[in-house]
Amino acid sequence: xxxxxxxxxxxxxxxxxxxxxxxxxxxxxxxxxxxxxxxxxxxxxxxxxxxxxxxxxxxxxxxxxxxxxxxxxxxxxxxxxxxxxxxxxxxxxxxxxxxxxxxxxxxxxxxxxxxxxxxxxxxxxxxxxxxxxxxxxxxxxxxxxxxxxxxxxxxxxxxxxxxxxxxxxxxxxxxxxxxxxxxxxxxxxxxxxxxxxxxxxxxxxxxxxxxxxxxxxxxxxxxxxxxxxxxxxxxxxxxxxxxxxxxxxxxxxxxxxxxxxxxxxxxxxxxxxxxxxxxx
Amino acid sequence: xxxxxxxxxxxxxxxxxxxxxxxxxxxxxxxxxxxxxxxxxxxxxxxxxxxxxxxxxxxxxxxxxxxxxxxxxxxxxxxxxxxxxxxxxxxxxxxxxxxxxxxxxxxxxxxxxxxxxxxxxxxxxxxxxxxxxxxxxxxxxxxxxxxxxxxxxxxxxxxxxxxxxxxxxxxxxxxxxxxxxxxxxxxxxxxxxxxxxxxxxxxxxxxxxxxxxxxxxxxxxxxxxxxxxxxxxxxxxxxxxxxxxxx
Numbered sequence: 214x215x216x217x218x219x220x221x222x223x224x225x226x227x228x229x230x231x232x233x234x235x236x237x238x239x240x241x242x243x244x245x246x247x248x249x250x251x252x253x254x255x256x257x258x259x260x261x262x263x264x265x266x267x268x269x270x271x272x273x274x275x276x277x278x279x280x281x282x283x284x285x286x287x288x289x290x291x292x293x294x295x296x297x298x299x300x301x302x303x304x305x306x307x308x309x310x311x312x313x314x315x316x317x318x319x320x321x322x323x324x325x326x327x328x329x330x331x332x333x334x335x336x337x338x339x340x341x342x343x344x345x346x347x348x349x350x351x352x353x354x355x356x357x358x359x360x361x362x363x364x365x366x367x368x369x370x371x372x373x374x375x376x377x378x379x380x381x382x383x384x385x386x387x388x389x390x391x392x393x394x395x396x397x398x399x400x401x402x403x404x405x406x407x408x409x410x411x412x413x414x415x416x417x418x419x420x421x422x423x424x425x426x427x428x429x430x431x432x433x434x435x436x437x438x439x440x441x442x443x444x445x446x447x448x449x450x451x452x453x454x455x456x457x458x459x460x461x462x463x464x465x466x467x468x469x470x471x472x473x474x475x476x477x478x479x480x481x482x483x484x485x486x487x488x489x490x491x492x493x
Numbered sequence: 494x495x496x497x498x499x500x501x502x503x504x505x506x507x508x509x510x511x512x513x514x515x516x517x518x519x520x521x522x523x524x525x526x527x528x529x530x531x532x533x534x535x536x537x538x539x540x541x542x543x544x545x546x547x548x549x550x551x552x553x554x555x556x557x558x559x560x561x562x563x564x565x566x567x568x569x570x571x572x573x574x575x576x577x578x579x580x581x582x583x584x585x586x587x588x589x590x591x592x593x594x595x596x597x598x599x600x601x602x603x604x605x606x607x608x609x610x611x612x613x614x615x616x617x618x619x620x621x622x623x624x625x626x627x628x629x630x631x632x633x634x635x636x637x638x639x640x641x642x643x644x645x646x647x648x649x650x651x652x653x654x655x656x657x658x659x660x661x662x663x664x665x666x667x668x669x670x671x672x673x674x675x676x677x678x679x680x681x682x683x684x685x686x687x688x689x690x691x692x693x694x695x696x697x698x699x700x701x702x703x704x705x706x707x708x709x710x711x712x713x714x715x716x717x718x719x720x721x722x723x724x725x726x727x728x729x730x731x732x733x734x735x736x737x738x739x740x
Contacts, residue, residue: 437693439668471580
């Protein structure tokens with residue numbers, strides 16, 4: 214599938230199956246045009262990574278796959294490391310040749326949002342492989358990936374809407390001043406599921422022991438017509454609030470996918486961060 | 494999906510795709526794959542209901558990368574057309590139409606501007622509407638009391654895993670709609686299903702889901718212009734029926 218259009222999360226957790234099925238159906242019909250039925254059926258096990266060389270362009274450019282996954286940093290060890298990051302994976306596959314890839318020019322570079330991605334060769338196939346995590350700006354929504362050779366771009370991907378949770382807003386208290394035992398009212402964005410909230414956390418920014426998941430509310434959050442009501446735990450000073458809705462998979466919006474055989478983007482499904490200050 | 498089911502499904506697909514579809518020349522061969530499912534998390538009230546996902550593809554474009562008209566568009570029934578933009582050498586484009594709440598046929602049309610290129614009609618794409626409200630007859634139920642629904646011809650004896658109330662009353666501006674899940678322990682799809690109304694009140698669409706989730710696949714009831722045209726829809730997601738939960 215060449216850089217799928219944005220896919221709404223139709224039915225909890227089932228979209229991945231559906232999109233693979235779409236690929237399977239289309240690939241099967243494509244190959245069926247000139248070959249026997251048994252060949253494409255056997256190929257289905259390899260989807261969506263391509264069914265055979267039939268699916269590959271008839272040129273000598275490298276066959277590259279790329280994916281970008283945005284997520285909140287659950288491995289943070291300090292306040293300074295809080296935020297979102299995007300994990301980019303790039304892989305090359307061979308065009309036959311016994312499963313081996315031809316060497317790439319030494320000038321080959323992979324650039325993610327202007328920063329170089331370190332890559333290497335698979336020891337067995339000599340195909341390019343690389344993955345790296347890149348920090349996102351607090352309001353960052355886009356990921357741009359380019360592959361350059363000899364100063365020219367041979368493949369590029371652009372994905373937007375990677376962090377729709379930044380559109381969440383604090384409806385109450387309007388001044389952001391909270392008190393122990395009180396609650397905040399969060400209006401979720403329309404792009405993310407919000408009927409059920411999991412893993413809500415308050416990250417004290419000025420004091421206290423840091424926890425990668427933050428402080429849990431003292432009671433369960435409640436989704437009502439006006440938004441998400443979240444009880445406030447006890448902390449001191451300013452804190453960042455985040456929460457996760459369901460389902461966990463949110464597609465990003467791939468707007469450009471040129472030169473790659475497939476582009477995938479997964480947006481972060483975290484609501485927030487929203488900032489509050491607790492007073493006694 | 495187990496391997497046996499996969500082979501059966503694919504065999505059915507091939508059979509279905511060979512029936513009722515033809516590809517006219519000189520337009521390139523175009524294939525249609527449609528998927529129907531309940532929209533679990535609509536962003537607006539208008540989006541509550543079934544979604545119709547329309548995947549239109551030109552299989553030969555994967556290798557030939559031929560140009561497509563910039564005026565291609567697709568529509569379902571009377572919905573506003575959506576542009577088909579296949580950037581680069583993409584050979585298929587997925588579009589989604591929301592908010593189907595009537596038990597009605599759907600006709601998918603692919604056009605180049607106003608010129609019809611292909612269309613396919615599915616007479617019964619939403620089998621979930623088979624679910625009927627049993628009691629209370631008027632759909633008004635008190636919070637904490639039971640509402641019963643039934644599937645006239647359940648195909649399988651499968652456990653019902655839950656019911657969802659999609660609240661229909663307009664939320665405050667800017668707040669997306671939401672739903673409440675009610676578990677239904679012990680309920681079976683082959684028997685009337687009793688659901689306890691949640692503590693929240695208001696008008697809602699009630700949907701029932703069973704497990705394991707699966708989909709059926711079949712061909713179009715009428716079509717022209719598409720090389721192949723199949724649809725999948727949920728077998729055991731049933732509803733909606735309109736209810737109102739009162740204090």
